[in-house]
Amino acid sequence: MSASPAPRPHTAVIGLGAMGLPMARRLAAHLPLSVYDIAPARRALLASAGGTDAASPAEAARDADVVLLAVRDQSQVDGALFGENGAAETLRPGSTVILTSTVGPEAARATAERLAENGILTVDAPVSGGPVRAGDGDLLIVVGAEDKALDLARPVLDLLASTLTIVGPRPGDGQALKAINQLLAGVHIAAAAEAIALARGLGLAPGTVVESLRHGAAGSFMFGDRGPRMVETYESDVAPEVKSRLDIFVKDMGIVTGIAKDAHVPVPLASAAQQLYLLGERAGLAAHDDSSVVTVLSPKSTPAQNGEDR
Amino acid sequence: MSASPAPRPHTAVIGLGAMGLPMARRLAAHLPLSVYDIAPARRALLASAGGTDAASPAEAARDADVVLLAVRDQSQVDGALFGENGAAETLRPGSTVILTSTVGPEAARATAERLAENGILTVDAPVSGGPVRAGDGDLLIVVGAEDKALDLARPVLDLLASTLTIVGPRPGDGQALKAINQLLAGVHIAAAAEAIALARGLGLAPGTVVESLRHGAAGSFMFGDRGPRMVETYESDVAPEVKSRLDIFVKDMGIVTGIAKDAHVPVPLASAAQQLYLLGERAGLAAHDDSSVVTVLSPKSTPAQNGEDR
Incomplete structure (x- = not known):
């Protein structure tokens, strides 16, 4: 045929x-x-x-x-x-x-x-x-x-x-699966950002936290991939290379929350992640690497509470 | 010494x-x-x-x-x-x-x-x-x-x-790292629930979605571990065996959001996940497997929009 x-x-x-x-x-x-x-x-x-x-x-x-x-x-x-x-x-x-x-x-x-x-x-x-x-x-x-x-x-x-x-x-079937991929990817990057921001706030060295947790029950592809770049954000004077722009997730989390609304499925985490990417865009990070979203939660100028040496 | x-x-x-x-x-x-x-x-x-x-x-x-x-x-x-x-x-x-x-x-x-x-x-x-x-x-x-x-x-x-x-x-240093572990684990389980609930809402077979995405950029330990049990929730008449109780995450996300507040670090995704586990507890799922949180977003009685055969 x-x-x-x-x-x-x-x-x-x-x-x-x-x-x-x-x-x-x-x-x-x-x-x-x-x-x-x-x-x-x-x-x-x-x-x-x-x-x-x-x-x-x-x-x-x-x-x-x-x-x-x-x-x-x-x-x-x-x-x-x-x-x-x-x-x-x-x-x-x-x-x-x-x-x-x-x-x-x-x-x-x-x-x-x-x-x-x-x-x-x-x-x-x-x-x-x-x-x-x-x-x-x-x-x-x-x-x-x-x-x-x-x-x-x-x-x-x-x-x-x-x-x-x-x-x-x-047509549309591929988009549906891609949207679910982006829901998970976008939430996992935002979760990595929360984890690293909280580690700094608790006085833990973020790099040690990433290495300790990335292979266990807390691990995700994104935590292992973006996590080290988030750590680099704090430890280097140079911003990480742009591998994937932050504003891609502004667009894609908009698609995710839109189709979820149309399907009457609550997606509170995807919605929270969408807001984080919008905050990142507002902070001037649209064309930066998406890992820079961590600085919305923990500005680079804020030192870790109890130093970085623990 | x-x-x-x-x-x-x-x-x-x-x-x-x-x-x-x-x-x-x-x-x-x-x-x-x-x-x-x-x-x-x-x-x-x-x-x-x-x-x-x-x-x-x-x-x-x-x-x-x-x-x-x-x-x-x-x-x-x-x-x-x-x-x-x-x-x-x-x-x-x-x-x-x-x-x-x-x-x-x-x-x-x-x-x-x-x-x-x-x-x-x-x-x-x-x-x-x-x-x-x-x-x-x-x-x-x-x-x-x-x-x-x-x-x-x-x-x-x-x-x-x-x-x-x-x-x-x-003492407390171990708890700090464990809290970050639980932040990631609790958010990743909730993200898996959103992905599977949205898959159902879009008429995709949840089992196919889990297998398609678990090893890629959308993957996490929890998506690979709890995802199949969430699918089983819909495909089996018997609830999945309780490997880890849902109310553990009610407690632990409470700890996470509490210490984040005390450290003045925003954790919007962890907060959204906390609310989901509280909703699960209210729905009578406290002693059920934590994967049952998916039913808060997509009740078992709701058929997939376009059938399960796609």
């Missing part, structure tokens, strides 16, 4: 940000590629990698079998697809749009329905793993798509993902 | 609950042991293991070099030590009290100061790991104690702990 996928589909990548750029670089080595970003300087970064620089989403999508969207949020998705010179103006019926952004289940469903009016298929495929893994084809991708759309998108997805989880047949 | 510990100190265990009973059973195989519990039926459980049944804490402590307290909370600690027929009436100067309960740093310090007035040493040694590991000598114990007290308690602690972390020299 499935269409036979082109082995090397002509692909367009729209959005060359922290995730889009390394994904496009990797695809350019294997597939005919057009790229578009609203910032010409970002497009130029692809020229040496072999991507064709397009002047608009419509131009990038003109000859594409597959369009991969790697923009920030739903308003950018709408602009790239349905705005002036949007990709929907040129995409052929039977082509496929891969939606890699985290936008929430309803937005993914609405996008897919609008594309379907033109005979265009949608693969809901939010990604996790960060820029380095994006460039290595080592992303985790959770997919909501019917088989036909998934088959067409496979050559692209297989170049990007080390783990591809098919959640269900409908 | 340290006293030479007796290789087989006469030991008294006061409190034979979920943790005290297996600890006492293990000690009885290696040390001369007296035991006391407020419930005679609990004391009788030790008779076959070789412990001497005492009629009061004072009687249990009369010949003891080391008294191990395994009671529920600070009010029981005060009663066992300083109440009528309390252990402090008979304990000799130079003997040692091991405080295994989670009571908070201030309570441990106050207890140690009061015992020191009679020349009795204190080892602050809250334990983690649950009843099975208690019986196997496989507990995690975090210690605040001066060297002299620790040396005297070592033969007992070494029989109970597979991991002994010396946090600092003062």
Whole structure:
């Protein structure tokens, strides 16, 4: 029943940000590629990698079998697809749009329905793993798509993902699982921040606390990953490298609490975490590493109560 | 400088609950042991293991070099030590009290100061790991104690702990690290509950969600341990076996939010988790497994929105 996928589909990548750029670089080595970003300087970064620089989403999508969207949020998705010179103006019926952004289940469903009016298929495929893994084809991708759309998108997805989880047949299914992933990730980072802030307040050395607890019943991936960077925040004069921006969790915890409200499920911890990320944004940390949220709870200028030597 | 510990100190265990009973059973195989519990039926459980049944804490402590307290909370600690027929009436100067309960740093310090007035040493040694590991000598114990007290308690602690972390020299230091452990553990269980409740609300099969996410960036020890038991709550007619009572987290999140307030450190997620455990207690779940807190967010009678088969 499935269409036979082109082995090397002509692909367009729209959005060359922290995730889009390394994904496009990797695809350019294997597939005919057009790229578009609203910032010409970002497009130029692809020229040496072999991507064709397009002047608009419509131009990038003109000859594409597959369009991969790697923009920030739903308003950018709408602009790239349905705005002036949007990709929907040129995409052929039977082509496929891969939606890699985290936008929430309803937005993914609405996008897919609008594309379907033109005979265009949608693969809901939010990604996790960060820029380095994006460039290595080592992303985790959770997919909501019917088989036909998934088959067409496979050559692209297989170049990007080390783990591809098919959640269900409908656009939105991938977003639902990604939202639950972000609920846990966002709460675990905020919990790590509370633990380290409280350790300082009690006069315990935060680094010792992280090492003592990370492998036991208190452990989480995020406590082991972000915890040491939170400790570094206090112990170094230089802010930790930005691996994942704080304002991503402002957006994603907004999606989580929104869909939970719509489903009438209370999520008091996710809501508290959302407020913490908003406080971080207000404190000027939007573009800082998300581990910087710890400074909302325990400002860097506050010394540990009883010194750091215990 | 340290006293030479007796290789087989006469030991008294006061409190034979979920943790005290297996600890006492293990000690009885290696040390001369007296035991006391407020419930005679609990004391009788030790008779076959070789412990001497005492009629009061004072009687249990009369010949003891080391008294191990395994009671529920600070009010029981005060009663066992300083109440009528309390252990402090008979304990000799130079003997040692091991405080295994989670009571908070201030309570441990106050207890140690009061015992020191009679020349009795204190080892602050809250334990983690649950009843099975208690019986196997496989507990995690975090210690605040001066060297002299620790040396005297070592033969007992070494029989109970597979991991002994010396946090600092003062009673209360162990409690501080244990409180941070409980902050993370209690928040992570509550986060797992939110994730699984939201999965149900979105029509995703909770079991699939747990398996998809537990080993990635959303993972935590508690999501991997309590998550499957939360799933079992919905998929089985029988409630999961009680491995750790829900009301332990009512107590411990109370300690966490109390010491955070005293240290002027905001802990909004721990506070939200505390409220969830209180809601669970109000719903009649105090003596149920702590994983049952998920039913506060998503009652068992509520079917998943779109069925369980996706």
